[in-house]
Amino acid sequence: MLNEIRELQQLLLAKNKTTYKRYFFQTIDFDRLTGIIGARGVGKTTFLLQYLKAHQLPMSKKLYLSADSIAISSLFDVAKAFAKEGGELFIIDEIHKFSGFENELKKIYDFLELDVVFSGSSALKIDNSKADLSRRAIIYEVEGLSFREFIELKTHTTLPTFTLEEIITSHTDIAYTLLEKIDTNLFDEYLEFGYYPFYFDKKSKYKLKLNETINTVIEVDIPSIFNIEYKNIVILKKLIKYLCASSPFTPNITELLQKMHLGSDYRSLYRYLEYLHKAKIITLIRPKTKGDNIFTKPEKIYLNNTNLYHAYCQDAKRGTIREIFFQSMLKVHHTLALPKKGDFLVDEKYIFEVGGRNKGFKQIKDMPNSFVVADDIEIGSGNKIPLWLFGFLY
Incomplete structure (x- = not known):
């Protein structure tokens, strides 16, 4: 069994030629049980293979396993056999594909002297698992490419990140410095193609690959994590299409129930929206006073990133694209809510109104x-900041 796993590991290592390291590579503080979750296609597998290569342990003490690559009955049995051979680092990819992974991880943590790193869907229900992994695992959530990372991959340059406070207080100077190194004409390319790293694998097939990826999330990942019947998957797809027609969508729950043919079953509707939110297909902006209660009506619903909007929505509206980009960059390190005036309340402190070049301060x-x-x-001035600059937050 271990020999077969190692053979597949070697094939993947030989195939993985990516040297670019994502924003999170140096920020993850690995512990005995570390989870990396994120949307399908944002580079989790590449990161795990890079980490495997870079770790100072000899290769004989490291093992990578994709949970759906070979037929195994127990992750614990694999880990135990590996530990008996002197293994120290066990990396498990796509762990949500393995039924009962929670108890398997708990047993590995409790009974074996192994460091375990695992990856899974952003929808992974760690906090609510029966094995109570939330007390054992440290979970990191990773996102797609920022505009900064896209430029770095596109032009092979190295660019700095800036905090939100730095952008607010020094955006004019920052913009002048960056414009000596970058071409902002790349911004439109990023908005349509630049969020998922696989764009750089085969650019001409990007939108096809993106649609395949999202279909896999809806048809495979979500049903494997949540209790949803296959016949209801069509509702998830209908929700996405409906949101396209109205985005940025301020939901009318009664109308949504009618469109989805759900009668008065608003709890199911809220669950379906939450599934898509957890899977990073949509983003729900909830009232700041209601927290994460899934049965609270969201105040706005966006597609998760601008690439999804371009891929799914035939009539791409620039105003919607601007707001989707802004929220997709800010939500990585900040909290978002809907203010009484303006488009976004960030960290319960800053209010942002997003618009075109002639946007004023009236609202x-x-x-x-x-x-x-x-x-x-x-380049902006005073309290008017260029939109593209928020792509340098991570």
Whole structure:
């Protein structure tokens, strides 16, 4: 069994030629049980293979297993056999594909002297698992490419990141510095193609691959994690299409129930929206006072990133694209809510109004800590900040 796993591991290592390291490579503090979760296609497998290669242990003490690559009855049995051979680092990819993985990980953690790193869908229900992994595992959630990372991959340059506070206070100077190194004409390419790293594998097939990836999330990943019947998967797809027609969508729950033919079953509707949110296909902006209660009506619903919007929505509206980009960059390190005035309340402190180059301050006039985020400008001034600059937050 271990020999077969090692053979597959070697094939993957030989195939993986990627040297670029994502924003999270140096930020993860590995412990005895470390989980990496994120949307399908954002580079989790590449990261795990890079980590396997870079780890100072000799290869004989490291093992990579994709949970769906070979037929095994027990992850614990594999781990035990590996530990008996002197293994120290066990990496398990796509762990959500293995039924009962929670108890398997608990047994490995409790009975074996192994460091375990695992990856899974962003929808993975760690906190609610019966094995209580939340007390044992440290979980890191990773996102798709930022605009900065896209430029680095595209142009083979190295660029800095900036905090939100740095952008707010010094955006003019930062923009001048960056414009000496980058071409902001790449921004439109990023909005349509740049969120998922596999764009750089075969650019002409990107949208086809993206649609295949999302279909796999809806048809395979979500049913494997949540209790949803296969016949209801069509509702998830209908929700995405419906959101396209209205995005950025301020939901009318009664109308949504009618469109999805759910009668008065609003709890199922909220669950389906939550499944898509957890799987990083949509983003729900909830009232800041209601927290993460899934049965609270979201105030706005976006597709998760601009590439999904371009791929799914035939009539791509620039105003919607701007808001989707802004929320996709900010949500990585910040909390978002809908303010009474403006488009986004960030960290319960800053108010942002997102628009085009001529966007003014009328909606947020006299509001403290308020800013206009403007598309189609390279350099801003005062409280007017270029939209593209928020692509350098990570």
